[in-house]
Amino acid sequence: MDLKELSRDESRGMTLIVKTISRLIMSFVILFGCFIIIYGHITPGGGFAGGIILTIAYVLLLLAFGGKVAMAKLSNFWASMWDNIGALSFVVIGFLGMTGGYFFLNFLDHGSPGHLVSAGMIPLCNIFIALKVGAALYAIFIGLSVYGRIVTEEEK
Amino acid sequence: MSETIGYIMITVGVLFDVLGCVGLVRLPDVYNRLQAATKCVTLGTCLILFGVAVMGFGSGQNAMAVKSLICAAFVLITSPTGAHALARGSHKAGVPLWQGSVIDQYQEYEETKS
Amino acid sequence: MKAIIQFLIMIALWLLLTWSLQPADVIAGIVISILTVALMGNIFLDKAARLFNPIRLFWGILYIPYLLWYILIANFDVAYRVLNPAMPIRPGIVKIKTCLETEMGKTFLANSITLTPGTLTVDIIGQDLYIHWINVKYDNDIEAQSYEIAGKFERILRRIFE
Amino acid sequence: MSTIMLVFIWALLISAFLCLYRIAMGPTPPDRTVGIDILGTIVVGFCAFMSLYTGKDYYMNIGISWALLSFIGTVALAKFLERRSFDE
Numbered sequence: 001m002d003l004k005e006l007s008r009d010e011s012r013g014m015t016l017i018v019k020t021i022s023r024l025i026m027s028f029v030i031l032f033g034c035f036i037i038i039y040g041h042i043t044p045g046g047g048f049a050g051g052i053i054l055t056i057a058y059v060l061l062l063l064a065f066g067g068k069v070a071m072a073k074l075s076n077f078w079a080s081m082w083d084n085i086g087a088l089s090f091v092v093i094g095f096l097g098m099t100g101g102y103f104f105l106n107f108l109d110h111g112s113p114g115h116l117v118s119a120g121m122i123p124l125c126n127i128f129i130a131l132k133v134g135a136a137l138y139a140i141f142i143g144l145s146v147y148g149r150i151v152t153e154e155e156k
Numbered sequence: 157m158s159e160t161i162g163y164i165m166i167t168v169g170v171l172f173d174v175l176g177c178v179g180l181v182r183l184p185d186v187y188n189r190l191q192a193a194t195k196c197v198t199l200g201t202c203l204i205l206f207g208v209a210v211m212g213f214g215s216g217q218n219a220m221a222v223k224s225l226i227c228a229a230f231v232l233i234t235s236p237t238g239a240h241a242l243a244r245g246s247h248k249a250g251v252p253l254w255q256g257s258v259i260d261q262y263q264e265y266e267e268t269k270s
Numbered sequence: 271m272k273a274i275i276q277f278l279i280m281i282a283l284w285l286l287l288t289w290s291l292q293p294a295d296v297i298a299g300i301v302i303s304i305l306t307v308a309l310m311g312n313i314f315l316d317k318a319a320r321l322f323n324p325i326r327l328f329w330g331i332l333y334i335p336y337l338l339w340y341i342l343i344a345n346f347d348v349a350y351r352v353l354n355p356a357m358p359i360r361p362g363i364v365k366i367k368t369c370l371e372t373e374m375g376k377t378f379l380a381n382s383i384t385l386t387p388g389t390l391t392v393d394i395i396g397q398d399l400y401i402h403w404i405n406v407k408y409d410n411d412i413e414a415q416s417y418e419i420a421g422k423f424e425r426i427l428r429r430i431f432e
Numbered sequence: 433m434s435t436i437m438l439v440f441i442w443a444l445l446i447s448a449f450l451c452l453y454r455i456a457m458g459p460t461p462p463d464r465t466v467g468i469d470i471l472g473t474i475v476v477g478f479c480a481f482m483s484l485y486t487g488k489d490y491y492m493n494i495g496i497s498w499a500l501l502s503f504i505g506t507v508a509l510a511k512f513l514e515r516r517s518f519d520e
Binding site: 003004007015016017019020021022023024026027028030031032034035038039057061073115116117 | 276279280283284287288292294295298302303305306307309310312313314315373374376377380381391393394
């Protein structure tokens, strides 16, 4: 079934009010998570906090619309795949520093302090940490709630 | 001038916050508590944020003011939704109304459905 | 059309959050807005474009002070009930009917009811709303209850969302 | 400046302690959940005070994140109170 029809299903998920408010604020949650990640080197926050906020958007999807919509949006296979991509890219960035001299050398342009382009490769590290943390947390959440629940007597 | 208006708004907001929490302690059952606390604390927090926005615009800190306005809009949208979800969850969990309640048409609907 | 509207809303929010117009910030905002539209485009509201009709926008802006005034009355009402030693409450859950059809209209009606004097939305089923009322005035009179609780918002919300 | 700020912060602390009283003493689980929900909204007010006191705008980021997490937590607890599993 199409994802749009799945999200219209009345019998699944919470009430209409929670669904509509989720539709309204979901895009803002993604935008705010990216804001926290990208400005991680000049304001508090960074990869870990931003990754948690990105995960929160998908967890809200799972809570408000039901498991099938969230799994159609980001399945367990792709969650573990993004987890691996984040971890591997972080290590690759570390090894790219070897071209200039040593491990984790900050080889990019430093820019002027206080602006967005001012820290070389720290924003890149933040982005990959966010991918790693967010995807791993989402995988844990669907592992516990969708696959790991106790089957009751009636469902048998 | 803007500082005075800001302090007045913050004072009223803090007063409403305290009143809402007194209602949370004093009222008899979960629905009445939810009602008093949600109304008062939502308006109280929004007034604090509006006051901070007014003082920020007055003293030239525009980024702080705009962010507090965004935060106020966010609280104003999500707080009643959370209250609705909690009220529905409490009724489904079987919490009875206070014994002085006069009518419960939702209970009648649930009984006719099942 | 819907994607363009969502993109414009997102880029406006980004510029408000960062509050700077340097090239690097704006380019990052455009990239992230496109990413947001690609990720959450089919979850976003269906009829968002019609809200930018000038007549609807005018009534929407007018609705904000109207709602804030009723929230202020609600707070003084709660303060009176909480601080009075006798606690004059007469609670109950009543059923009302609404004439709004769209999901945005019903959602904003329910949230406005939650924030205004003495009422709290418990559940919504089709066109029926179940309201916890702290001071029940009528005995099982659905028409009068609907007019008392929802009438003052439906007048304006019908012009915004229907 | 600092005296009136202290009065505000003590008033907010008193309301937070009233919420904590409801969380500790609530006779049923939904009562405790209401206390948690209200406490989450009060903390946003604290973040606004910190932003005003120090003059830095990034405390409001913490406020927005806190409002978000409080909303998600409330929805999750409400779904738990309905005795349904999270994925349906």
